[in-house]
Amino acid sequence: MTTSQSGGRKAEAARNDLTVLNAAREVFFEQGYDAPMSAIAERAGVGMGSLYRRYRSKEELARCLCVLSMKGTNESAERALAEESSGWSALVRFMAESIDRGVGMVAQFAGEFPVTPEMVALSERGAAAMQAILDRATAEGSVRPDITAGDLVYLLQILRTNSAPTPTRVTTLRTRYLTLLLDGLRPHPTPTPLPGPAPTWPEISTRWTQTP
Amino acid sequence: MTTSQSGGRKAEAARNDLTVLNAAREVFFEQGYDAPMSAIAERAGVGMGSLYRRYRSKEELARCLCVLSMKGTNESAERALAEESSGWSALVRFMAESIDRGVGMVAQFAGEFPVTPEMVALSERGAAAMQAILDRATAEGSVRPDITAGDLVYLLQILRTNSAPTPTRVTTLRTRYLTLLLDGLRPHPTPTPLPGPAPTWPEISTRWTQTP
DNA sequence: GGCTAACGGAATGAACCGTTCCGGTCCAGC
DNA sequence: GCTGGACCGGAACGGTTCATTCCGTTAGCC
Numbered sequence: 086m087t088t089s090q091s092g093g094r095k096a097e098a099a100r101n102d103l104t105v106l107n108a109a110r111e112v113f114f115e116q117g118y119d120a121p122m123s124a125i126a127e128r129a130g131v132g133m134g135s136l137y138r139r140y141r142s143k144e145e146l147a148r149c150l151c152v153l154s155m156k157g158t159n160e161s162a163e164r165a166l167a168e169e170s171s172g173w174s175a176l177v178r179f180m181a182e183s184i185d186r187g188v189g190m191v192a193q194f195a196g197e198f199p200v201t202p203e204m205v206a207l208s209e210r211g212a213a214a215m216q217a218i219l220d221r222a223t224a225e226g227s228v229r230p231d232i233t234a235g236d237l238v239y240l241l242q243i244l245r246t247n248s249a250p251t252p253t254r255v256t257t258l259r260t261r262y263l264t265l266l267l268d269g270l271r272p273h274p275t276p277t278p279l280p281g282p283a284p285t286w287p288e289i290s291t292r293w294t295q296t297p
Numbered sequence: 298m299t300t301s302q303s304g305g306r307k308a309e310a311a312r313n314d315l316t317v318l319n320a321a322r323e324v325f326f327e328q329g330y331d332a333p334m335s336a337i338a339e340r341a342g343v344g345m346g347s348l349y350r351r352y353r354s355k356e357e358l359a360r361c362l363c364v365l366s367m368k369g370t371n372e373s374a375e376r377a378l379a380e381e382s383s384g385w386s387a388l389v390r391f392m393a394e395s396i397d398r399g400v401g402m403v404a405q406f407a408g409e410f411p412v413t414p415e416m417v418a419l420s421e422r423g424a425a426a427m428q429a430i431l432d433r434a435t436a437e438g439s440v441r442p443d444i445t446a447g448d449l450v451y452l453l454q455i456l457r458t459n460s461a462p463t464p465t466r467v468t469t470l471r472t473r474y475l476t477l478l479l480d481g482l483r484p485h486p487t488p489t490p491l492p493g494p495a496p497t498w499p500e501i502s503t504r505w506t507q508t509p
Numbered sequence: 510g511g512c513t514a515a516c517g518g519a520a521t522g523a524a525c526c527g528t529t530c531c532g533g534t535c536c537a538g539c
Numbered sequence: 540g541c542t543g544g545a546c547c548g549g550a551a552c553g554g555t556t557c558a559t560t561c562c563g564t565t566a567g568c569c
Contacts, residue, residue: 101547121526123549132548133528143527192460236473243474246455248404249496250503257493261448262455264489269481277476281469284461291462313516333557335518344517345559355558 102139105129109150114190115247118147118197144198154191155207158183162214172222177267179218180241184259189245195292212286229272235284240266314351317341321362326402327459330359330409356410366403367419370395374426384434389479391430392453396471401457407504424498441484447496452478 108129112120122143126136140146161182169175215234222228244263249255320341324332334355338348352358373394381387427446434440456475461467 119526122528123526126548134530134547134549137528138546195460239470240474240477242460243455243458246451246458248407248454248504250500254500258451258496261491261493261495262452264491265452265481266478267481268485268489269477269479271485273480273483274486277480279473279476281473283473284470288462288466292460331557334559335557338517346516346518346561349559350515 101129101131101135105131105136105139106150106153109146110154110187110190113147113150113193114187114245117193147194148198148201151191151194152204152207154186154188155204155211157186158188159207159211159214161186162211162218166214166218166221171227172218172220172225173227173271175218176222176228176270179215180237180263180267181260183241184244184263185256187245188241192242192245196295200293208290226272228270229276231276231279231283232270233283235286235289238289239284313341313343313347317343317348317351318362318365321358322366322399322402325359325362325405326399326457329405359406360410360413363403363406364416364419366398366400367416367423369398370400371419371423371426373398374423374430378426378430378433383439384430384432384437385439385483387430388434388440388482391427392449392475392479393472395453396456396475397468399457400453404454404457408506412505420502438484440482441488443488443491443495444482445495447498447501450501451496 105125108131109125112125112128116124122136123133125146126133129136136146140149162179165175165179165182169178212234215237219228219232219234219237223230223232244259244266246259247255249258317337320343321337324337324340328336334348335345337358338345341348348358352361374391377387377391377394381390424446427449431440431444431446431449435442435444456471456478458471459467461470
């Protein structure tokens with residue numbers, strides 16, 4: 086074993102718990118829900134036994150991660166709204182924090198397991214927070230008016246794209262294109278009309294309820 | 298069999314060839330290289346036998362599709378450059394045509410099979426054409442100067458994202474966010490500096506050469 | 510009317526993955 | 540210092556999926 090840190094078996098178990106969660110987040114983000122459990126165990130430096138001692142199944146691990154991610158997103162949105170001085174800075178901060186936390190991972194889980202009432206509640210709370218940020222930014226005139234909260238969800242998913250040589254580079258590029266997108270969101274001297282209706286909430290949640 | 302159209306066996310074979318290619322393009326685009334061959338056969342309304350009579354293996358089919366897509370992209374870029382009156386309109390037309398043709402499909406193949414010299418040549422020709430479009434647009438001042446041709450490649454890949462209820466909706470949303478991105482590409486009264494260096498060509502091609 | 514080429518789809522065999530099980534290892538209490 | 544029980548890593552198992560092949564059938568051509 087590689088118990089290099091201090092503490093006994095108990096401490097190792099506690100440390101493993103965090104390590105596993107982080108490893109799972111990374112692996113699911115990179116490879117999607119189809120990533121093998123063995124990949125998560127390997128990334129965490131842990132055997133399969135330890136993985137299944139904490140989570141009865143792959144689905145339980147994914148659900149746990151999903152809920153954690155949604156809670157993080159909600160807190161991020163609510164903090165941004167409360168602490169920032171303008172709608173625009175709240176929007177920028179929320180979007181940046183979201184892609185830093187790899188929020189796109191959750192999208193990989195759509196349709197893989199049934200949604201719980203808790204997840205529905207979290208999702209509704211998140212939707213309200215994002216809508217509030219956007220309303221404030223739109224009201225102060227710092228965002229073009231044809232943008233909706235549904236757009237924000239899709240834009241975050243779009244930015245999840247993950248194909249650069251190193252993980253660091255992936256992060257850098259994601260930030261680069263978020264910046265570009267945010268400039269596109271601002272009111273423009275001659276804005277190009279956006280084609281097609283914006284995404285609606287039913288449309289977004291549909292992907293979660295249909296289990297193919 | 299469902300030989301509903303006119304013509305004999307020969308004609309059916311010829312029709313099948315196109316149908317198979319289109320079906321493969323769609324399925325690979327939606328599900329990635331891991332899509333089962335049976336899904337392609339089903340989409341094309343054709344048996345497995347007919348599939349393997351035309352392409353010796355899945356890899357051969359994918360390579361064929363890849364080359365076709367690269368040729369299409371190159372022709373699209375060169376035509377846009379030759380026929381459009383401004384760099385900006387050439388850029389817009391090229392980007393729009395590219396996502397309409399589902400150019401992101403090619404990205405799914407990165408690292409799945411070895412690259413041929415033909416593919417290298419096609420890729421270099423495409424890079425030159427995209428660079429020429431961008432140079433012209435930048436020179437006339439219609440694109441912010443911190444954008445490179447490597448950025449265009451990544452932006453096209455980002456827009457490949459594919460998660461809406463219906464295929465039609467997917468296309469609409471892609472166009473919507475392309476429009477948003479293009480507005481972000483234009484010179485802005487107070488442009489936000491883009492973080493991180495732009496992608497380089499070696500960086501882009503690396504993903505193809507490493508076969509994990 | 511039979512011959513042959515092309516067809517669709519079932520059969521095959523290998524690879525992969527989620528989950529379980531087991532032999533070894535380490536700490537706690539005596 | 541020694542031992543019992545909890546915990547660990549990883550190999551083994553069973554099921555599923557998929558690329559590829561094979562074969563009985565069918566539709567045009569002579």
